[in-house]
Amino acid sequence: AQTVTQSQPEMSVQEAETVTLSCTYDTSESNYYLFWYKQPPSRQMILVIRQEAYKQQNATENRFSVNFQKAAKSFSLKISDSQLGDTAMYFCAFMSPKINTGANSKLTFGKGITLSVRP
Amino acid sequence: DVKVTQSSRYLVKRTGEKVFLECVQDMDHENMFWYRQDPGLGLRLIYFSYDVKMKEKGDIPEGYSVSREKKERFSLILESASTNQTSMYLCASSFRGFNEQYFGPGTRLTVT
Secondary structure (H helix, E strand, O other): OOEEEOOOOEEEEEOOOOEEEOOEEEOOOOOOEEEEEEEOOOOOOEEEEEEEOOOOOOOEEOOEEEEEEOOOOEEEEEEOOOOHHHOEEEEEEEEOOOOOOOOOOOEEEOOOEEEEEEO | OOOEEEOOOEEEEOOOOOEEEEEEEOOOOOEEEEEEEEOOOEEEEEEEEEEOOEEEEOOOOOOOEEEEEEOOEEEEEEOOOOHHHOEEEEEEEEOOOOOOOEEOOOEEEEEO
């Protein structure tokens, strides 16, 4: 079974600075997908960024980028120029495609990290 | 925009009551999911459905059942609520395949 580990429960960063959230996972599969989701206080969870394991290039979405190290099974999220609106809980998630079953969209989540951006 | 709605934001029920949590999505997604979110435990999958009337158990199905009679609606049922089912319940949906899940706002259920 796949596991996702987010070892830091909380982090804090000064506005406009850069912060990196770490995530490691364990799998024996070679093809899979990784996601970072953001859950702002009292608001809906939304997708931040997605990475396909077969792609060597790290995904980027505006101020958000990932450092995907497949051999190390590491998938960290870097937030540049942190903004107050980045204050949220962030979840790392793993998806293992299982072809020919109905389970091909299941996500396994880490425990999450609470990020606070200080003004 | 994809919209996933849940019937209640807050719900208070008594031990032993039958509880229904409803989720509706408007994007014609094949997959729908129910998660429970607890501090320090992250999100844990209770049940999911990949088609109408189809369901599969997730990681923590005990004490729960689900129903999917229409594609857009997925219900979570607590047959006899217990205090250890006090939690935040999140519904999500996605297209079949390796696609992102879209989440509802959550229902915070308290069982007293």
